[in-house]
Amino acid sequence: MKTTVRRSSAGLGLFAKEPIKKGEFIIEYTGKILTQKEADKKGGRYLFEVNSRKVIDGSPRSNKARYANHSCCPNAEVIIKKGRVLLYATKNIKAGEEITYDYGKEYFDEYIKPKGCKCKKCQK
Numbered sequence: 642m643k644t645t646v647r648r649s650s651a652g653l654g655l656f657a658k659e660p661i662k663k664g665e666f667i668i669e670y671t672g673k674i675l676t677q678k679e680a681d682k683k684g685g686r687y688l689f690e691v692n693s694r695k696v697i698d699g700s701p702r703s704n705k706a707r708y709a710n711h712s713c714c715p716n717a718e719v720i721i722k723k724g725r726v727l728l729y730a731t732k733n734i735k736a737g738e739e740i741t742y743d744y745g746k747e748y749f750d751e752y753i754k755p756k757g758c759k760c761k762k763c764q765k
């Protein structure tokens with residue numbers, strides 16, 4: 642495991658345990674596969690829309706990727722490959738550094754904006 646979960650400025654966060662190179666795979670976002678309909682019914686902030694038919698319910702704690710926080714200046718990005726949600730480094734990440742990605746406008750406006758963004762860039 643390249644990552645560990647510990648406290649960050651925005652609650653718990655996902656941190657690099659060892660240096661991670663730019664372009665390197667970090668972790669997969671895992672959970673129960675739901676249809677769009679089931680996801681709409683369930684709601685919640687850990688639903689990851691893979692495509693128009695498939696949503697991953699990443700709420701179980703075993704899904705460590707759910708602890709990766711949003712940042713407006715992230716060091717990772719999500720790439721969807723064959724229906725899987727994979728997190729890759731977009732920068733060289735040092736051991737001990739928090740791993741973040743951009744959650745996208747929809748999520749940001751719904752969940753982050755009302756409370757104010759806690760990412761490093763916005764806290765400056």
Ligand SMILES: [Zn+2]
Pocket residue numbers: 712713714758759760761762763
């Ligand atoms: Zn921010």
